[in-house]
Amino acid sequence: MSPTSGSASAAAGAEPHVVVVGLPGVGKSSAARRAARRLGRPFIDFDSEIERREGMLIEQIFEEKGEKYFRARELELTRELACESGMVMAPGGGWVTSTEAMDLLLPRSIMIYLRARPELALARLRRAKKVRPLLRANDPLAVLRRLHDERHGAYMRAHHVLDIATMTPTAVINEIVRLAGGPGAR
Numbered sequence: 001m002s003p004t005s006g007s008a009s010a011a012a013g014a015e016p017h018v019v020v021v022g023l024p025g026v027g028k029s030s031a032a033r034r035a036a037r038r039l040g041r042p043f044i045d046f047d048s049e050i051e052r053r054e055g056m057l058i059e060q061i062f063e064e065k066g067e068k069y070f071r072a073r074e075l076e077l078t079r080e081l082a083c084e085s086g087m088v089m090a091p092g093g094g095w096v097t098s099t100e101a102m103d104l105l106l107p108r109s110i111m112i113y114l115r116a117r118p119e120l121a122l123a124r125l126r127r128a129k130k131v132r133p134l135l136r137a138n139d140p141l142a143v144l145r146r147l148h149d150e151r152h153g154a155y156m157r158a159h160h161v162l163d164i165a166t167m168t169p170t171a172v173i174n175e176i177v178r179l180a181g182g183p184g185a186r
Contacts, residue, residue: 015086018180022114024093025125035176036088046091096154113158118144
């Protein structure tokens, strides 16, 4: 079953989406995936879904078609998902730069910002198995600092902010589940 199929929405009822946002490297996808399992809800990673639809990696999309094209695909996916309910979503770090995308999901979701200093995000990116294009920059920390500064206001539109520097990965997942109203949350 596709994560955007109607039956996923019907199964979830009218539950709000849970949208996990933050800088690249903060663990949005892994935390959201594990929280979705615990909540018994469908999960979608925007980057993976766009890669599947386009038949190429995000890096290739950026190189061959440009960032503007990629952001248009993100917005298109957001419009589709706005008609669904009850999903746990992990959009890419730059998704918040689209006010239109944020406005589509914010009212019908529980948006959670995984906040971390750029230094922590970079350390996590360096430990990841997947090599990110961001790490190929001459100064990846400077890039992350710039992204943090540019996106801070958008990230702060989230309903909840989790400062992940002081939390274990399990604590982050537990808190996402609690904020989503999952089992044992009350």
